[in-house]
Amino acid sequence: MKTILAELETRFGATGARFQRDDLASIDLPADRAVPAVTWLKEHTPFVQLNHMSVVDWIEDGQFQVTWLVTDPRGCRSIMVNTRIDRERATCDSVADLWPQAVTYEQEINEMFGIDFPGSPRMGVPFILEGWKDMPPMRRDFDTVKYVAEHHPHRPGRKHHDPRTYVGERFGEKGYLHD
Amino acid sequence: MTRRITESREVQLWFGPQHPGITGNMAMQVFLEGDTITRGKTHVGYLHRAFEKLMERRTFIQSFPIVCRICVPEPDTNEYLLAAAVEEIAGIEIPEKAKWIRTLVLEMSRLASMLMVLGGQAGTMGNGVPPQWMIALRDYILDRFEELTGGRVYHMYIVYGGVRRDLPPGFAERMEENLRRIEEYLPYVDDVIFDNAVFRKRTIGVGVVPEEWVDEMGLSGPIVRAMGIPRDTRKDWPYLAYPELDFDVALAEGSDIYARALVRRKEIQQSIDLIRQILAKMPQDGPYCAKLPNMMTWKVPPGQTYVRAEATRGEMGYFVVTDGSDRIRRVHVRGPSYIHGVSLLERMLPGTNIADLSALMVSLQVCPPEIER
Amino acid sequence: MDILVRAAVAVVVVLGAILYGLLVQGVIRKVMARIQGRIGPPVWQPVYDLFKLLFLRTAIWHGVMFWLGPVFRAAGGIGLFLLIPVVVGNPWLENFSFTGDLLMAMYFLFFGSLGMALGAAEAGHPHSPIGISRGLVQMTAFELPFSLAVVALVARTGSFSIIEIVRAQQGSVWDWNLFANPFASAAAFLAFLGMNMYSPFNIVGAPQEIPVGPPTEYHSSFLSMMAAGRSIFAVAKMVLYMDLFLGGATSLLEAIVKTFLVYFWSVFVGAVFPRFRTEQSVRFFLGWPTVFGAAGVALVLFAR
């Protein structure tokens, strides 16, 4: 797997190759090289499975992190290919033509984060939500408590405790794990 | 609807969300010609609870009551995966006994879930007897869960650094007694399900998944094993105490509904044997939970990882990102049903007989809560 | 005999038959529950359900034919039952049987289902037409072995009167058509499985495929009328089979025992089998049952 990571660095200018476990590596790529790198991994290396595709919202940096987890099912190895895209003009290349199930991942990400994948089918097709009028809910700046207070009224009389203080005064400062 | 019937050759049929043939709460919009489906689409989202959003608002220890609700029949895999991911990032070593107890809990939950789905497989074809038996057998395991963790369905038993409490005295004997009771009934189940002429007629050669879809779509679990491909996360990505247990991957040929049911039947026996092995080899003394900082103010260093485990339905994975604060930055659940239930099912719908649809759905073991989380 | 008295007796007999059918259903639910390891509902549960459905209200309108569906079904059941002698020799329980009533019975056996299909098709729910098409296909399939069996019996007795057929079977047990003509009996009892719509032949109201099929939209008092019609239809079929194959009955107790046995045949088969697909069930009925029926006819012809 080291050779493949080195290949990625030389071919696609990847950086920050590191081993999370000996069967799981992680590597960062610039936004325009990420999908070519994933394509190269699928076509020319045993990493043929798209195992997972996820997005992290780094609102402090104003960036989205898109992560493809490609897996070599026979060698039992995985590589996390990370890239950062701009949070304002959130568009990312699509891998829907490489793996059919990526359509579903990209549809959900498009709905939950508002990231656009040009060329991917079912962009803008509601997947989970129905009649959703607010901003994409999985963004960090979407305040779910405020939304709930507006839309789903609470039953009066329900108490909320801050666990830091409440568990402390109930179970002692150690917390309840050590009894 | 009447207009559609009279005007066009197709009948539009909403298979769910309110439909007894549906596992969980999802919908399939299918178009029929006669009894054959020409095209269809799956609709999910009826169970969306925004777990991943809620976990961004919870402290690490508060996340456990949430993750175990992600898959209802088999909650412990989720607990283990969250714990394992955070432990890997935080660099916590769990004691030896905790490993074995976690393995025991995972196998128990696999057994319970496997019993339920095998009974449901026969139930989708109108045979009402096996589901009744199997779910009654599943209750034995739920009793042991209740004794061990205090909860019948949701356990919140696996925590960071190990498990919440030790095995109660005499647990192994009661477990063994229950396993014997279950093994008494399994031959009858074999007679009613696998030696049943009508069941074989209905299932053999129905719902075949082509082998080239495995790498193309990232399939896993009994669907792959039913093709004769020995692919099992417990063997390929060994975790917990599985490398020290001896078991071989349950395989079947044909990749149809019957083969998948056969794989599940073999894995029931496999889980029973594994539970026996675990209870025999488990270290009797030693700590069951590592020493941990105060959970209320625990901060985990930044990191990003992906852990996987073998659920009943296939490979389940957690993608966890932390940013050094006392809350999870991002957790993304990769449920096997996410691929089996949406992409694979939609791809298999055309040409399926409407009579086989719910049987196909159960044999893919679609678990809607983990699709939409 | 005064026609009014006959009519009153007929009403009483029909009501009794409905009650008996409901009780049989209750016992069957009990037995199924025992097979599944449960305690099961009280035997009176179908009666409770019937009356509870009567006390429900309706708020939908699907047209006149929709409401007439249960009426057709009940009419078919009552008409079939009133043609068949329950206890031969008892003037009250011989109902309105006449020479050639077997032909009428053959007609009424399918009249109820056809009317039911007409009504249910009005509902507009896609489950109804799918279930109806399945039901009619299966009906035509199991009609063939059943008709062959009936032809064999008629050829044996040389009469279309059920009473004649019953009288021909009196004497020892070996005179029953069940033993006198085993092929025809096998064909007819296999067809009975399809007639009763227990699994593996419950493809019409398959709950996991097309929930409850044609009666999807029926509710409240219409469903209760359908339940009553179904129960008397079942009783009529039991009595018909008892008369045709089990040598009829000379006392009410004998009739109850025999009809019970006839019905449990289909229940015990249904307890252990999943459901056929439509074309599979058609293939089944056009296979061995038809061969048995033909063999039964041949047996009678060569025995002459």
Add this chain to the structure above:
Amino acid sequence: MSDRDWNDPRLEEALPPVADDGGPRPPRLPARIEDIPAHAPIDDTCFLGARKMPTPIGLPEAVQRIKNWIRARSLWVMAYGTGCGSIELRPLATARYDMERFGIVMRPTPRQSNVLIVSGYLAVKSLKRVVRSYEQMPSPKWLVGLGSCTINGGMYWDSYNTINRLDLYLPVDIYIAGCMPRPEALLAGFDRLMKLIDRGEANGWHHYLENLDWYKANQRKLFDDGDMPDYNW
């Protein structure tokens, strides 16, 4: 099933009182089904064809008693697992806790069922279907709220997609608390529901039709009619 006497007044006190908390709550109704006014005018502005049905009057007390007695002994539950609580309906229906002993059976279609179990949290998308299914059921019908999430949101109190109070949108006859309630709790809840029906006090269905505008206003706050699913069966 249980030897408890639900008519015991001490138990009535033990039950949580209806919270008089200034929260949105529909007006009260007469307790007994016989005291309900005879006929409420049908309004055609109602939603998805839910109609106010007249309650039969002029029936002697005894007939009402017999009706309620029979209704309480034949509850047909709609097999609609709306949430994770439905996992405990399977043990309830099978050999260990056999609910068919009490005449409770699962019916696959709303037209033929009397009891709707909302088993746990309701996503908004799911609530639309539940409302439609509830309105397709013939009256008298009863609704059982299962789990803490239907009472006050439970652990999903801050989730943007699940409702927090079921009784704002549908009339709940009985709540069964717990996350999730054990099958014994479900049996106790059904026992309680049977007692209520037997006494003719479980009339949430009529409550719904009497205060249709209030319920519809609450529902329209979440979703408008144009947003409902396109199929109506």
